[in-house]
Amino acid sequence: MSNIYDTAHELKRTLAESEEFKGLKSLHEQIEADDIAKKMLTNFRNLQLELQQKQMQGIQITEEEAQQAQQQFELVQQHELISKLMEAEQRLSVIIGDINKIITEPLEEIYGNPDQQ
Template identity: 45%
Template sequence: MAVNVYDQANALEDALRNSDEFQNMKDLYGKVNSNPESKQLFEEFREVQMDLQQKQMQGEEINEEDVQKAQKSAEDIEKDENIKSLMEAEQKMSELIQDLNRVIMKPIEELYGLNNQN
């Protein structure tokens, strides 16, 4: 019996959307966005991250000023309980996705004997 992998992927997407981890993250993101100070800090943090990623992707050197800006931004968000809680929820969601990725990749790993290397 052929299985439509895309149907299964869509069911997984739905399960993720309804998971406690995602719902918690969604609620916490709402708290960040409803607090003007948290929202501004979070947007600044994301902007700094995206700038650094873009420089890395383009092969540009990251200078001391960039590093200091990133460190300052990270320190600022650590002081904000709304953002701190959201980042903890993001970490839990990331762990869930990593677990799912291990399950998804298991057939390929078994095929190539990646789990049975002697």
């Protein structure tokens, strides 16, 4: 039986070699080289982080803040590179979610599936 950590490292290498990861990395590098796109994305992510931190602290987000976030989202979605990056991030997120679901299946045999309770 192989070492579980060896298997995890092999999975890491497989993910790094996947077309989804390579595409995401390429888009990220393109955005880093584009000052306008980089600044737009940084501002958007900072706003997202700020609002998430407020929510985690139990602070109600104002209507104005929600509207500002929506406007920022619409703005970054109009930038082709950023829009493609977000789509690539979503695809990779689905893959990682699927992998997580697969590797936690043995625990479901013991504890059950919390989604089905």
